[in-house]
Amino acid sequence: MKTHRNAELGLLAFVMVLVAAYGATVEANRIGEITPTFWVPAALLSVLFLGLHVVVRFTAPYADPVLIPAVALINGLGVGFLRRLDIGDALSEKLPVPGIFAGIGGRQLAWTLGSLVLAAVLLLVVRDHKVVSRYAYTLGLVGIVLVMIPAVLPSSLSEVNGAKLWIKLGGFSIQPGEFAKLALVSFFAYYLVRKREVLSLASKRFVGIDFPRGRDLGPVVTVWLLSLLVLVFEKDLGTALLYFGLFVVTLYVATERASWLIIGLLLFFGGVYLAYLLGASVGGPFANFYDRAQVWLDPFALSNYERNGGSYQLVQSLLSLGTGGLFGSGPGAGSPRFVPEVQTDFIFAGMGEEIGLFGLAALLVVYLLIVERGLRAGLGVRDSFGKLVAGGLAFTLGLQVFVILGGITGLIPLTGQTTPFLSAGGSSLMANWLLIAMLLRISNAARGPANSGGGSDRPGPGPKKAPTQLHGAMTEVIQP
Amino acid sequence: MNAPLRRAGVVILVLFGLLFANLNWVQAYKADEYRTNDFNRRVVVAQYERPRGVIEAGGKGLAQNQVTEDALKYLRVYPKKEIYAPVLGYRPVSLAATGIEASENDFLSGESDKLFADRVKDMFTGNNTGGGNIVLSLNTKAQETAYKELLNNERNVKKGAAVAIDPRTGAVQAMVSIPSYDPNPLVSHNEKSAAAAYNKLLKDDDQPLLNRATQETLPPGSTMKVIISAAALSSGQYTQQTEIPAGSSYSESGAVIRNAEDEVCPGSQISLKEALTESCNTGFAKLGVKLGRDKVVEMAKAFGFEDDKLTVGNLTGSGLPVAASHTGDIANPDGSVDKGALAQSSIGQRDVRMTAIQGAMIAATVANGGKQMRPYLVEKELSPDRRTIYTASPKVARTPISDTVAGDLKDMMVSVVENGTGKKAKISGYTVGGKTGTAQNAVGADPHGWFIGFAYNDKGEPISAVCVMLENVSGGHASAEAARISGLIMKAVAGGGGD
Numbered sequence: 001m002k003t004h005r006n007a008e009l010g011l012l013a014f015v016m017v018l019v020a021a022y023g024a025t026v027e028a029n030r031i032g033e034i035t036p037t038f039w040v041p042a043a044l045l046s047v048l049f050l051g052l053h054v055v056v057r058f059t060a061p062y063a064d065p066v067l068i069p070a071v072a073l074i075n076g077l078g079v080g081f082l083r084r085l086d087i088g089d090a091l092s093e094k095l096p097v098p099g100i101f102a103g104i105g106g107r108q109l110a111w112t113l114g115s116l117v118l119a120a121v122l123l124l125v126v127r128d129h130k131v132v133s134r135y136a137y138t139l140g141l142v143g144i145v146l147v148m149i150p151a152v153l154p155s156s157l158s159e160v161n162g163a164k165l166w167i168k169l170g171g172f173s174i175q176p177g178e179f180a181k182l183a184l185v186s187f188f189a190y191y192l193v194r195k196r197e198v199l200s201l202a203s204k205r206f207v208g209i210d211f212p213r214g215r216d217l218g219p220v221v222t223v224w225l226l227s228l229l230v231l232v233f234e235k236d237l238g239t240a241l242l243y244f245g246l247f248v249v250t251l252y253v254a255t256e257r258a259s260w261l262i263i264g265l266l267l268f269f270g271g272v273y274l275a276y277l278l279g280a281s282v283g284g285p286f287a288n289f290y291d292r293a294q295v296w297l298d299p300f301a302l303s304n305y306e307r308n309g310g311s312y313q314l315v316q317s318l319l320s321l322g323t324g325g326l327f328g329s330g331p332g333a334g335s336p337r338f339v340p341e342v343q344t345d346f347i348f349a350g351m352g353e354e355i356g357l358f359g360l361a362a363l364l365v366v367y368l369l370i371v372e373r374g375l376r377a378g379l380g381v382r383d384s385f386g387k388l389v390a391g392g393l394a395f396t397l398g399l400q401v402f403v404i405l406g407g408i409t410g411l412i413p414l415t416g417q418t419t420p421f422l423s424a425g426g427s428s429l430m431a432n433w434l435l436i437a438m439l440l441r442i443s444n445a446a447r448g449p450a451n452s453g454g455g456s457d458r459p460g461p462g463p464k465k466a467p468t469q470l471h472g473a474m475t476e477v478i479q480p
Numbered sequence: 481m482n483a484p485l486r487r488a489g490v491v492i493l494v495l496f497g498l499l500f501a502n503l504n505w506v507q508a509y510k511a512d513e514y515r516t517n518d519f520n521r522r523v524v525v526a527q528y529e530r531p532r533g534v535i536e537a538g539g540k541g542l543a544q545n546q547v548t549e550d551a552l553k554y555l556r557v558y559p560k561k562e563i564y565a566p567v568l569g570y571r572p573v574s575l576a577a578t579g580i581e582a583s584e585n586d587f588l589s590g591e592s593d594k595l596f597a598d599r600v601k602d603m604f605t606g607n608n609t610g611g612g613n614i615v616l617s618l619n620t621k622a623q624e625t626a627y628k629e630l631l632n633n634e635r636n637v638k639k640g641a642a643v644a645i646d647p648r649t650g651a652v653q654a655m656v657s658i659p660s661y662d663p664n665p666l667v668s669h670n671e672k673s674a675a676a677a678y679n680k681l682l683k684d685d686d687q688p689l690l691n692r693a694t695q696e697t698l699p700p701g702s703t704m705k706v707i708i709s710a711a712a713l714s715s716g717q718y719t720q721q722t723e724i725p726a727g728s729s730y731s732e733s734g735a736v737i738r739n740a741e742d743e744v745c746p747g748s749q750i751s752l753k754e755a756l757t758e759s760c761n762t763g764f765a766k767l768g769v770k771l772g773r774d775k776v777v778e779m780a781k782a783f784g785f786e787d788d789k790l791t792v793g794n795l796t797g798s799g800l801p802v803a804a805s806h807t808g809d810i811a812n813p814d815g816s817v818d819k820g821a822l823a824q825s826s827i828g829q830r831d832v833r834m835t836a837i838q839g840a841m842i843a844a845t846v847a848n849g850g851k852q853m854r855p856y857l858v859e860k861e862l863s864p865d866r867r868t869i870y871t872a873s874p875k876v877a878r879t880p881i882s883d884t885v886a887g888d889l890k891d892m893m894v895s896v897v898e899n900g901t902g903k904k905a906k907i908s909g910y911t912v913g914g915k916t917g918t919a920q921n922a923v924g925a926d927p928h929g930w931f932i933g934f935a936y937n938d939k940g941e942p943i944s945a946v947c948v949m950l951e952n953v954s955g956g957h958a959s960a961e962a963a964r965i966s967g968l969i970m971k972a973v974a975g976g977g978g979d
Contacts (some may be wrong), residue, residue, distance in 0.1 A: 375488060406495075
């Protein structure tokens with residue numbers, strides 16, 4: 001059975017060449033010349049990713065070879081764009097070109113190192129994804145606490161741009177929600193594997209769909225209420241949509257009952273619409289959501305544009321994207337600083353001015369590739385827990401990309417999510433690299449020999465390998 | 481569990497499809513609209529990438545550029561500040577531009593089709609040569625004299641305007657409005673301070689942003705008598721010497737007309753020329769009623785009243801808009817002629833309203849033998865490398881009176897300055913004519929003082945026609961100060977080379 005590790009190495013080399021070429025174009029457009037050190041950030045990133053590659057070779061040899069290069073491309077372009085902002089800022093202040101480790105680009109480079117170390121540690125420690133299910137309740141508790149912390153903290157410690165998603169301590173801030181989604185996926189997967197039979201029991205059949213028993217609605221209603229509380233108290237539709245979507249999809253995958261999807265969608269959009277109506281009439285905690293919906297409906301209205309916390313950000317994002325057009329101005333040749341929060345929430349809009357519709361479409365395809373590869377790991381792995389974790393994580397990643405990119409392009413109301421692997425910031429980068437490490441671990445089980453970890457449901461023609469000591473005979477850890 | 485997992489994959493595919501479709505909407509379909517949207521700061525920055533053309537007059541730069549260190553590369557500078565502000569206007573970063581800066585914006589910014597060849601050349605040479613330059617017809621000496629004299633007038637008047645026109649061409653020699661404003665803070669690259677400066681001017685009760693020479697209409701008082709005289713002379717039934725009925729007071733349909741002072745035309749008859757020289761109210765009120773509403777209104781229209789399309793700027797394009805002057809209805813509710821109103825309108829009261837530039841155009845028409853030239857401000861358009869692209873070729877706008885009538889009117893108006901109410905406008909070495917006006921406006925308020933007039937040099941060429949208007953002049957003889965300032969403006973034109 002082939003490991004495809006050399007293919008991974010080759011792809012990695014290819015994407016690092018792309019990252020280096022991006023850096024060179026930025027320098028040519030912004031500084032007017034390509035400096036002799038243009039390749040250094042790409043080379044440093046190459047060393048880091050090479051390190052992870054080596055760890056994967058030893059700990060997850062059968063892991064999907066596309067995941068790391070695809071994520072490395074986005075991560076590398078993110079570092080390149082942040083460095084481009086540093087260069088632009090320095091030049092407009094008449095300062096010399098900043099060093100490679102200076103500014104937000106340098107910090108992102110450091111965060112990448114930290115994230116890759118975390119991912120490697122996860123791969124080294126968790127040799128079998130099923131081990132995680134032992135700590136499911138602990139993880140569930142941790143997840144809920146992480147989600148709730150910003151909501152209960154005073155705004156001064158948790159609010160950024162109207163969304164309470166942060167814990168701010170001194171100059172340091174983290175977004176606990178980014179880590180919470182990992183913990184919650186693990187908990188949901190464990191819980192649903194245990195309860196799947198009960199939850200798939202049908203009582204009534206209505207227009208060809210089996211609906212669950214009323215008394216089994218408890219968990220879904222609980223999570224729905226929690227996510228609406230998030231919507232109202234953290235003032236963030238995106239996060240609410242993320243958690244609720246995550247739960248409903250794992251529920252659907254576990255039970256194979258489409259009725260759960262329908263109930264979930266009706267509950268969520270009903271809740272959102274109710275919040276909108278309450279915001280219009282009652283105000284109070286619902287007013288923020290109503291405001292955002294107004295801004296989304298007509299961003300170019302002067303009353304929305306000039307209002308504090310109005311549509312200014314969205315409008316500048318749209319104008320930046322529109323200015324880019326089909327081909328963009330070229331890396332380094334745009335004016336991303338006209339877009340507020342361009343290094344975090346709006347990084348996609350800032351890049352869109354420079355790489356155009358074609359560049360963004362390519363980025364979307366890379367994201368899609370990562371998500372579909374994650375789902376594929378779920379398809380391939382044999383145990384239910386692995387399927388739910390891989391499917392849940394991959395789906396969450398895709399949903400998060402949809403929520404933030406949909407928000408900054410005016411498709412859905414804007415919410416304060418980070419763009420995975422692209423936005424400046426350690427929380428997001430670390431959490432998402434941990435997510436990738438988990439997917440690598442599960443895909444290793446899916447693609448490896450049948451008795452190594454979870455096993456494969458494909459009839460592999462290759463020779464079976466002897467089971468390693470950590471991957472014992474444990475095929476079903478879930479207790480009734 | 482694999483079937484729902486695959487379906488989840490399809491859901492992601494659909495969501496990404498939506499993202500992609502929406503990106504096409506934003507970046508392809510809406511791209512042009514967003515690229516040029518008013519909220520798009522890149523549009524503003526691009527406008528400051530090349531230097532804007534200079535506006536100049538008499539070899540002096542009036543609107544120039546200063547290289548900056550910020551993202552907007554050039555700062556607009558108006559070295560003469562208040563003096564030229566009503567004409568030049570200003571061109572701010574985000575507010576609306578005004579004046580010549582607005583009307584000639586395409587040429588100044590370099591976007592005009594006339595500069596297409598220069599832009600193509602730039603594309604090959606890689607230079608950014610900047611916009612085209614505008615040369616104004618203003619006589620800097622006359623303009624600066626007009627501003628200084630208006631601002632430091634002897635009656636401490638706060639508001640007023642002055643216009644001087646070359647009667648032969650229509651070239652505007654001076655255009656001043658007080659109080660004026662310094663345009664420099666309005667074009668600051670710090671948009672907050674620019675907006676604050678603008679709001680402060682906007683709140684000022686004296687309306688410094690208003691160009692009183694072109695935009696404000698006020699009762700013209702006795703300057704209206706020039707139009708009544710023109711109507712009388714044009715009718716063929718009157719000469720300068722024709723005796724017209726006068727008297728110390730005249731009552732018509734409830735309106736009572738008196739003279740400014742008892743010694744003015746107390747007798748029952750006075751010649752037309754004398755009536756104008758002394759500014760006999762009763763005589764002109766009776767004359768207007770005798771001529772009838774139609775003749776009065778038509779003559780006013782022939783001189784340019786009721787024209788709301790006039791712009792002063794480029795003869796082939798746009799310019800500063802000029803408010804229409806009006807004679808008013810002069811009618812009873814049933815539409816018949818209100819003779820009382822006609823009597824009052826004939827001496828420039830009641831509902832008659834006139835702009836300062838209209839006053840100057842009346843005087844210029846008389847001085848130019850009855851031919852009214854269309855006034856203009858833009859003398860030349862120069863390419864970035866100062867090739868002449870356009871030179872104003874004067875246009876006759878209307879011919880309200882014949883050469884003969886104009887000659888008679890000229891004699892009568894010269895008599896006003898030599899022997900009558902306009903003596904303060906005299907300039908030695910020049911033949912000056914004109915007409916004063918003192919307009920009552922509101923009960924208890926001081927009257928407005930007007931003077932319209934012209935000056936001929938020793939070769940008999942009309943070198944300048946002016947109008948000075950001062951609002952609410954205290955201390956009596958409101959028009960005397962206007963006449964004095966008019967004389968000084970024309971003297972400045974004459975001294976500055978005359979032509």
